[in-house]
Amino acid sequence: MTLNLFKIIIPKEVKRIYFYKKEISPEIFAKNLKRVNNIKFTYSNDLIWVELPNIKLEIKPKEVMQYKIEKEEVLTVQKDEKLFLKMIYSYVQKLFLDNEFYHKNGNEYISLKDKFELKSNKNIMCHKAYKVKIYKIDDEYYLSINPKFVFLSKLNALESQEKGVYLFNTKSGKTFPYISSIDNKLTIELKNGDLRIVNYPENYYFNYSSKEAEFLGFSKEIYTINKEKFNIELKEISSKLNFLKDILDIKNKYEIPWDNRKYLDINYIFKNGTSKNAKDMFKYSFYKNEKDIKILFFFNSEKQFFRARNILKELFSNKNSIFYNSIKQLGFNTISYVKNKETNKSIFFYDEETYEIKDKSFIENLGIEDNYIGITFLDNFLGNIELLMNKMPKNIIFQPVLMKNINSMKPFIIKSFVYKLAKFLPGNTPFIINNLKEYKEDLFIGLDMSHDNISKKTHFSITAVENNGNILYLNRIKELQLNEKIKLDLFEKEYINIINKYETKHKKLPKRIFLYRDGIYLENIERIKNIVEYKEIKGTFIEVNKNSNINSTYDLKDNIIKISNEIYVYFPKTMHKQKGIELKIIYNNVKIENEKIAFQGFMLSKLYYSTPYSNIKLPYPIHITNKVALNDLEWKLYIPYFE
Structure with missing residues (x-):
């Protein structure tokens, strides 16, 4: 079975080349070469330099090589892995830009020429696009390339008949909230909340979301496009992106053994029977x-x-x-x-x-x-x-x-x-998942940090869920100082509250803690271990990426695949295009195999159903913190917690 991962075939090295030109300032020199080569040149007080793969490459114009100095460095991945990864992303961006793509922040590339007009709204164009991400598997590096469809206005923002919420700048790759286009002047909102009239409005196009599609009349067409074209685009990556052949084995997708793919076989226990379908609650009654x-x-x-x-x-x-x-x-x-x-x-x-x-x-x-x-x-x-x-x-x-x-x-x-x-009535339980019964004495904790860039504040949410779906604890701390890292003093206080509440309810401590974090653990892991594993409680820490870039032309819905011993991707059942949720186990001290922990994470997405016919996509603790994170009360419409 193949995945949309392509092996990076260049040497695991970064070549740094230096230039010196006395007649021009380093800043201007660097900007000129960046514009010509579509790659960043860094400058100091006298020198400029560029970081490239250690392969034979041409820097334009040819005349610039006379300003190359003898000093040249080759840095191995063992010495600086972050630099190597940064260089790969930078060079991939150059290759896309060289081949008529826009760059969009988040390592997305939007085709200028591979596009078509929507049937349901002729003022909007569907552009074919790709998102890329590097994965390390068994000491080798792979680039995942995932197709997507981006909906931009046919004309620039001043001329477009269909206005939207966000604008995409085709030069910078950034998006900005749209404010107005009065008197032929385009006004945007900056990250700090300031307003600005742009100098080059021709570079701005409306970038429509799926929510806006409902109001603009093309939501059904989005569904059709994804259903009919997504798999085709996955199959054609090698031919359409052949310009990546010098750094990737673009002709060969990564193969994983069939044994690395497991189907999620779940049994729901109701009051009067068991079933593999949650909707059979109407046949067998609520468990409680x-x-x-x-x-x-x-x-x-x-x-x-x-x-x-x-x-x-x-x-x-x-x-x-x-x-x-x-x-x-x-x-x-x-x-x-x-x-x-x-x-x-x-x-x-x-x-x-x-x-x-x-x-x-x-x-x-x-x-x-x-x-x-x-x-x-x-x-x-x-x-x-x-x-x-x-x-x-x-x-x-x-x-x-x-x-x-x-x-x-x-x-x-x-x-x-x-x-x-x-x-939503306290004490009622629709079902028990048979596969989660062994976790009766454990707790699943979810952590989330959400950010309001305008107010420059961060909101921290935390929840603890038991194996029957009961929410033991839920809290949200608003308007913290903007930060990607969780304040561990705050986490420790909340964690103690959770343990105390569990002990009050069950007259004992939980045996194991499964700590799910939305995004990457940027915090000090040793400190988190010390907080979680006091009083002989054992813990494991899992990162959840709700937008995995790994996919396949195979139907993987309701399957989980093992990428490595640490990384797993499961694919929720959905009416829309296939999309994975990535789990990365970064610490395990619970004497359970990583594969079983990943399977548990997948099962937690079945622990709560928003309707009897549709389960959530994320592990339940992360689903809760996602809902709670950015609003004060509305989450209560979706999360049954009333304390």
Whole structure:
């Protein structure tokens, strides 16, 4: 089985060549040579130099070689691996730029000529593109090349009829928030929040996201393009990117043994049976359903209620409706509607403009022992739903629903809604994963650092999850000083809180800690070991890359592949193009093989289902911290945690 990895065939060395030209300043000299050669030249007070592969290469113009000085260095990868990797990325960029590609930050390359106009919106072009990343496997270096499709405006930003949120600068490779294009002047927002009128607007094109595609009418075409063209582009990498042949074995993809590929065979345990499909919860009932369902209905006006009352009567009063049958199928015997004492109806109202809840004191006096579900009807998506959430009484589990979804009466929508109502009641467990039963005395901890570059602040989120999917602990610390590294004093404090909470609940310490980090561990690993492994607790640390660059023309959905003893990639089941999640095990002290730990990470993506028909893609602890990281309340719509 082959992967989109190509062996780097140049010597594992960096050749550094120096130049000196008395008649010109080093800075200008370096800039001129960079422009001609599409590669960076560094300068000092008198010299300039370039770092290249140690192979026969031409530097333009030929005349420049007369300014080459005798001093020349060859640095081996053993001496400076970071420099070698930096040089490879730099030289790969040069080759792409030499062959009519734009460079985009993040090692992406967008073709200038391999593009086509969208059928659904002729103002937008689909450009074929590639993302590259270096991997080290068994002391050899490989370049992964993953095709992608980038959607840019057909005309530059001033001339384009379709405006967007972000602009792509074809010269710098950077993206900027779009502000305006008034009086033939293009204004962008810089990283520090300042606004700037650009000097060369012809270099700026709108770069549309999949979210914008919905509003611009080409979201379905994106799906079709990925479905029909992605695998073709994977197959044609060798022929289309033949210009990389001097540094890569571009004709031969990396082969892995079939034994390195494993299918995820999961058994879900329900109250009345087991199955390989989570949706069979409607056949075998929730594994555990301690709480009955108690509901209040919220409307923004009498008018909205009267528009909805017939469908509400059919759905929520008819004991033979999809809603009632679905609740019975999940094993719930009792469903009740909380009535307003004044109206003797289960109908409550909120102000459409201020979002203030009417009869709020009555609702609050219901108490907190029983959790009440507030089904809140919305005519349209709210721009900031947190405004309404913030007004809800604390004893209400807020569950918004669009009127159009209720009106459609589609079984899978209603079943998904019922599942979410039941799942969000504390004490209810949809299923147990048989493959995770052996981790009953362990904890899975997720860490995430998210950044707000405008306010220059970092938000740290941490969670601890048990093997049954119960969220033991969740916290988010906002507005820390901007930093890529986790403050270990802060982590230690949060970790102690987690251990104390586990000990209070179970009257003992967890045996093992599986610490998942979104991104790379930049922190001091020895210090993290000392924090985690106190009181004889054993730990293992795993990095999660949610955008793996490794892929294959083979169908790998619901499979995990072993790249090396440390690196594994699993492929979630999805309706869209195949995309992997990468796990790198950087420390293991739990007496479990790395392969089994990676398999565990994959299984954790099955521990929570957003609907009965679709599981999440990331390991559950990282899914939680991702949702919590960047908003104050909205995460509560997706994560069942109420403490």
